[in-house]
Amino acid sequence: MEWVGDPRLAAGPEAAGYLEAAFTPGAQLGTVYDDPTTPVVVTGIEELTTIRVPSGRLVVDAPWHDDEVYNYQRGLPTPPPRELAVKIPPGVYPVEIAWTAGPYEFMGEHCDGIECAATRLCISDEPVVGWEMGLGVEDDTDRLQPGDKPRFYSDANVGCFADAGAWTALAAPFRTFTDGVPPPRNTEQLANGCERVRDASQHADLVTFGAESGGIVWLGRTKTGDIAAIVVTSGLPGAKA
Template identity: 25%
Template sequence: MPIEPRDFDTLYAAGTRYAEPGNGYRILLQEDRGWLSLPTGRVVAAEPAVLGADTDRYAFAQTVPPGRYPVVLTIAEYRQSPAPDADVVDERVAAARLVIRDEPVTGWEMALPPGRHAEALGDDEFYGYPVDGGTGCFVDPGSTPLLDDDEEMRDLSMDIADRPTSVTVLEGPDGEPILAAFTTGWGDGSYPTWVGRSASGEIACFLTDFGILEV
């Protein structure tokens, strides 16, 4: 069986504290927000470095109405002790959520490329995107022709490194946010994206889990 979705709303609830013996405590209480334009309503979650003319093949089968949507990061703070004023020793992005509807999620499913089926996966397998540079993003494949400026992409990488727990937004010529980027948990690896659906069955969000919390 492929991996099962976790209870993300509980796992990543603001203010939740997890003891980490020998390594301080993990405290989920911060969020950073940016915006992303989806002109076609298709969604790609990927490392920015792989985006190009063939980005269509990375787009998920699940689509949403075209529009501009918020991207929200959940940040894990690592503190020396559970005391409220304990020093923060590290911060990491635990999850990135592209919010389509501000409604409670009642069910999760794996975000899948067209023609792929979760039933074809083996034990503990998942469809995810590989990361080799510690960075991920959400983007509409219809916007990727605007991302062919190498200097602009280098500047994006520098901006992400300068603000590793923030959403870094790249704007197109018309000022629309065409890419929302962020660091990926502990860095390199492969990360699944999940689709959260509301009680009515509509897509409420896409969420990429970076595996910070192994609980």
């Protein structure tokens, strides 16, 4: 039986087109701001690293929020992270970044305009037949209003994928501040300023990526409804109401 999605969560044609094009090298994703003659082109897909998700429960959120750090330092409760309502098969998955280039000039200087178009967690190689917004466990589909785009927010323009079952240990390196300044973290440094945290006891990981002000989570579904990809975008046309 083929999958039929919830129309309240479905990506509209513009958003679906963006999500497909973002991971197609050579595809055009609009034009440079204030210069409709210069295209923004997908230059390549980079495999950043892999992530272990033994619980099958996935957090897609900022690795820390400013108010969380305040509470954490004072021994006060911190709110739970934004865990996705859907579950994935426990396993090890690649994390990929789609890069674009849109050259422009600023104050007489040439800039290459390299930016991250989207970040993807690859669950399977099955073709995606439809995209829908990825809700958190606290989100309620029945309360969605036309034009709503549930998302996570980030004070530091950083997002992460993480195993929800090991969240407390994985997020701990991001919650230590001294006089308001974070000391060097005990994390593995990846390309482009990204980081990975490994929890040996639970065989689980957290991987950070750039996410300007946070991001919207999209689920790529196969014809049977299984999840083939989880994609995070910061700026993107909205979902169909």
